[in-house]
């Protein structure tokens with residue numbers, strides 16, 4: 231297992247280019263199954279999760295060509311209707327293949343998806359609403375056997391604006407008979423990207439980005455090309471790296487609208503941020519301010535996927551901060567590791583109280599999930615002495631070339 235060894239104390243300075251969004255590319259690759267034609271997807275990030283999705287599509291019989299940051303999927307000859315459990319359990323996004331396969335083949339056998347350990351991640355909403363559309367889903371021995379005689383468009387009132395459930399319902403509805411309306415839909419930018427891709431292939435989806443999405447079912451889709459949006463969480467992580475290290479980083483290829491909640495909280499913490507078109511500059515202050523309240527919420531609220539990184543920053547802020555994680559039940563595992571580095575954090579259920587300290591000290595710590603791992607890297611960058619971060623494979627799920635990027639920005643970091 232790879233580890234990062236970081237010697238803290240370097241200001242990060244330089245430029246960084248933000249790659250395509252993990253949470254866009256994965257559902258879009260899953261959606262390529264529906265078309266039965268060729269999809270050319272560009273701005274693909276180099277990530278372990280993308281490799282897993284490519285393996286899943288190839289297993290189904292799709293022809294997948296991956297060269298640099300372009301993937302071409304020809305889904306015309308898919309000839310399998312089940313997905314291997316070992317791959318499905320590697321990541322959460324595999325579940326989006328359920329809606330896509332039902333839309334194209336009316337049948338699929340899939341296991342429960344895996345993903346980061348950030349609390350229970352049920353799929354009850356996915357199943358409830360696919361059933362409402364006419365899917366018969368039998369759950370036995372960890373597998374979901376899904377079949378339909380034909381999905382039907384219907385009115386769906388989502389109990390919670392789940393990102394994955396919204397994506398699965400959109401995809402199932404693309405070829406369903408009639409019109410599907412999703413109310414209380416997730417409004418994340420990645421949902422808009424999915425709508426844009428599938429509409430390029432000929433689907434009729436409107437409303438993504440708002441809480442009401444309408445899908446008019448159609449019979450045939452076409453070949454198309456699509457460019458993935460930039461990863462707002464990767465952008466936010468490097469912005470936090472500038473702020474925490476008193477550095478100065480220019481972050482290129484962003485969509486500033488997508489990161490307004492992150493910009494607002496970093497500014498409140500004292501960072502100076504200038505933005506211009508699709509790039510921005512973040513300058514870290516000499517002393518960070520604490521935050522009275524950082525609450526994670528569905529988009530456009532503050533993203534749960536940035537909570538751990540912000541917690542790392544707040545460990546050295548001036549005063550006491552409160553973080554309220556409202557999306558996932560157990561997304562504070564990084565706090566235990568930050569405490570080993572000298573952070574003063576108390577956890578009360580889904581609330582963390584962080585008393586800023588003068589400095590952190592290097593220690594041997596372990597990443598237990600993707601963003602928690604990124605938070606430990608940020609903490610290592612400012613800690614006195616050496617920090618050894620184990621289980622770094624979690625970080626590689628969502629950050630392309632993090633090691634090389636940090637090195638190019640001046641961090642003292644090695645992989646062993």
Ligand SMILES: CC(=O)N[C@H]1[C@@H](OP(=O)(O)OP(=O)(O)OC[C@H]2O[C@@H](n3ccc(=O)[nH]c3=O)[C@H](O)[C@@H]2O)O[C@H](CO)[C@@H](O)[C@@H]1O
Nearest residue numbers: 253323350351352353354355356392393394395535557558
């Ligand atoms: C690949 C991808 O896009 N992952 C993102 C997606 O995950 P994901 O799509 O899994 O997140 P959801 O929005 O579905 O989950 C949000 C909350 O709803 C709950 N829930 C969800 C579905 C369901 O059927 N039942 C249920 O109870 C979850 O347990 C969680 O507490 O959105 C999350 C919330 O922004 C992000 O942290 C993830 O990075």
Ligand SMILES: C=C(OP(=O)(O)O)C(=O)O
Nearest residue numbers: 322323345346535600601
């Ligand atoms: C939780 C995350 O991803 P996933 O849903 O793919 O596990 C994340 O990106 O922080």
